[in-house]
Every structure is written in C-alpha cells, then in structure tokens.
Amino acid sequence: MLTANYDTLKVAPGDLVLDLGCGFGRHAYEFARRGASIVALDAGAEEVAKVRATFGAMAEQGEIDIDTTRIGTIQGDALHLPFADGTFDRVICSEVLEHIPDDEAAMAELSRVLAPGGTMAITVPRFGPELVNWALSEEYYDVPGGHVRLYRRSVLFDRLRSVGLEPYTTHHAHGLHSPYWWLKCAVGPKNDDHPAVKAYHKLLVWDIVKGPRTTRVAEKVLAPIMGKSFVVYLKKAPVVAPVLEGAGA
Numbered sequence: 318m319l320t321a322n323y324d325t326l327k328v329a330p331g332d333l334v335l336d337l338g339c340g341f342g343r344h345a346y347e348f349a350r351r352g353a354s355i356v357a358l359d360a361g362a363e364e365v366a367k368v369r370a371t372f373g374a375m376a377e378q379g380e381i382d383i384d385t386t387r388i389g390t391i392q393g394d395a396l397h398l399p400f401a402d403g404t405f406d407r408v409i410c411s412e413v414l415e416h417i418p419d420d421e422a423a424m425a426e427l428s429r430v431l432a433p434g435g436t437m438a439i440t441v442p443r444f445g446p447e448l449v450n451w452a453l454s455e456e457y458y459d460v461p462g463g464h465v466r467l468y469r470r471s472v473l474f475d476r477l478r479s480v481g482l483e484p485y486t487t488h489h490a491h492g493l494h495s496p497y498w499w500l501k502c503a504v505g506p507k508n509d510d511h512p513a514v515k516a517y518h519k520l521l522v523w524d525i526v527k528g529p530r531t532t533r534v535a536e537k538v539l540a541p542i543m544g545k546s547f548v549v550y551l552k553k554a555p556v557v558a559p560v561l562e563g564a565g566a
Contacts, residue, residue, distance in 0.1 A: 318525050319347060320411050320490045320546050321438040328353055332406040333387075335430060337395055338413030342368035350380060353407070354387035358398075365392045395423045400430045408437040412546065415441050415464045421476055428480040434555035437482060441468045443547040446495040453502035473549065482551040490546040492539025493532065497521060 321344065328334065330352030336345040339357035341364055348355045349372065357368050369390040376383045393399060395410075395417060408431050414420045431437055442450075447467055450457045458464040474484055497517045504511045509518070524532040 318343060318491075320344070320440045321409055321548055321550075322488070323347065323351060325486060325488075325550050326407055326409070326438045327436050328407055331385075333404065334407040334409070335398075335400070335405040337398075337408065337410040337427065339368055339390075340364055340411075342371055344409050344411055346371065346375065348407075348409075349375065349386055349388060352382070352386060356389040356391060356400075356405075358391045358393045360392065360394065362392055365390050396426060398426045398430050402429055403432040403435075404430050406432055406435050408435070409439075411438070411440040412442070414439065415466055415468065416462060418465055420466070421479070424476055424482070425480045428482050428553060431482075431553045433553055435553050437551045437553070438548060439473075439477065439551065440490070440546045440548045441473065443489060443495075443544055444469050446498070446543055446545050449495075450498050450502045453499065454506055457498075457502050457506045468547070470547070473547075477549070477551060482553055484549050484551050487547065487549045489540045489544030490548055492536050492542065492544045493521060493524060494545040495539075495543045498545065 328348065328351055332348075332353040334348045334353045334355045336342075336348065336355060336357045339345050339359045342357060345355050345357040345368060357365070359365050359368070372381070372388050372390070375381050381388075391399070395413065396419060408427055410423075410427055414423060417423045427437065427439075442464070444467055447464075451464075451467065470487075477484065497514075500517060501508070501514055504514060508514060520532075523529070524536075
C-alpha cells in the first residue's frame with residue numbers, strides 16, 4: 318500500500334534514495350523494484366531487521382538485481398542523519414514528521430541530505446480526517462511515540478520552504494482508510510477484536526492484496542474528499558554557478 322506516487326517523485330533507475338522512517342519497508346521495496354538504490358532508515362531496531370531480511374528474500378527470488386541495486390538498512394535518528402550534504406537524488410518521509418517534536422530540525426536534515434535539484438515526497442495525516450480521530454479518542458494520539466501535532470497545509474509548506482524546499486504538487490491518499498480509523502477510535506484504538514473493526518480490516522486487506530476494480534474506483538473518488546494522508550512533492554533548488562564579471566568579453 319503505497320502513499321507516494323513514484324512517477325510524480327521522478328524516480329529513475331540508478332537514483333540513490335533515502336526512505337526516512339521506512340517502517341516495515343513498503344516504500345523502500347518499490348524503489349528497489351524500480352532499479353533505484355535505497356537506504357532505508359528507521360529509529361526502530363525491529364523495523365530495520367525486518368526490512369533487511371525482506372530485501373534478502375527479494376534478492377534470492379530475483380525480484381531485485383543486487384548487481385546493480387545498492388541497498389542499505391540503518392537504525393538512526395531523523396535529527397542527526399549520518400550522511401553527507403547532498404547525498405540523495407530522492408527522499409521520502411512518509412507519516413513520520415507528526416511524531417517528531419522538533420519537526421523543523423528534521424526537515425532541515427532532510428533538506429541537507431537531498432542533492433540540489435533533487436525531489437522529495439513528504440506525507441502526513443490530513444488535517445480534517447485526523448482531527449476527527451483526535452476528537453474521538455485521546456488514546457489514538459496520546460501514547461509514547463504517538464502523534465504530537467496536526468498539520469495545516471499552510472504551516473507545513475511554510476516550514477518546508479524555510480529549509481530550502483519548494484512544493485511543486487500535492488494530492489491525498491487512502492480515502493478508504495479514514496472511516497476505518499474513525500471506527501477504531503470510536504470503539505477504542507486497541508479494540509481490534511470488535512466485529513465491525515475486523516470486518517473493515519478484512520476489506521482493506523482484500524483491497525491491498527487483490528486490488529479489485531470496485532475498491533480502486535472507491536479509492537479514487539474518496540481520496541480527494543477524505544483521504545487519510547496528505548502528500549506533498551518538493552524540489553530543492555539546483556546550484557547556479559555565479560556569473561563572473563567580464564565573462565565573454
């Protein structure tokens with residue numbers, strides 16, 4: 318279940334990509350399948366180990382070409398990225414910034430490691446659907462490592478621009494997922510055995526695995542209206558060589 322659009326991000330074979338907050342690797346795997354070299358970084362040791370193991374299985378099954386695709390998995394801190402300035406052609410940071418108290422410092426690090434002229438995809442929970450979750454259940458967000466803020470578009474854009482990133486397009490994703498989370502918040506976020514929650518979860522799994530036309534059409538219609546995620550694509554300005562006085566004279 319991908320949140321970002323790889324064509325909009327302008328991913329090409331041979332690109333070096335950072336997946337910050339990779340989780341269990343859903344975006345990282347697709348980058349590798351497309352021939353990009355990928356560094357998957359997460360704060361969680363379990364997540365990093367799982368992603369490393371899955372990449373190994375993908376290589377054994379021939380899903381990725383390990384002779385041409387470089388893969389790295391790292392446990393790390395979003396506020397202190399262990400990479401040189403301008404290392405990556407593309408960066409993705411999906412559903413991460415809302416968990417970080419000092420999000421502006423994390424944005425500055427993301428901008429620092431992106432190469433001039435490179436592109437980035439940032440995804441955060443959409444303000445409206447997320448506000449419903451917060452209103453329904455404090456337990457949804459007030460937990461260790463939980464969400465610490467709601468993002469309005471203007472605030473997110475201002476903070477990203479302040480670190481040298483310029484938005485070039487946006488969209489919403491996961492329209493089918495907002496009602497699922499509203500339901501979970503209404504009955505208790507940890508009440509996974511509730512019959513309605515189990516039934517809805519089964520629908521989402523069916524959609525992810527099978528991708529039937531019915532749910533694909535529903536997702537296309539619902540995403541702009543109540544998509545759970547807001548996705549913004551950004552560029553970092555290329556370095557412009559200074560014009561020397563008297564050049565060409």
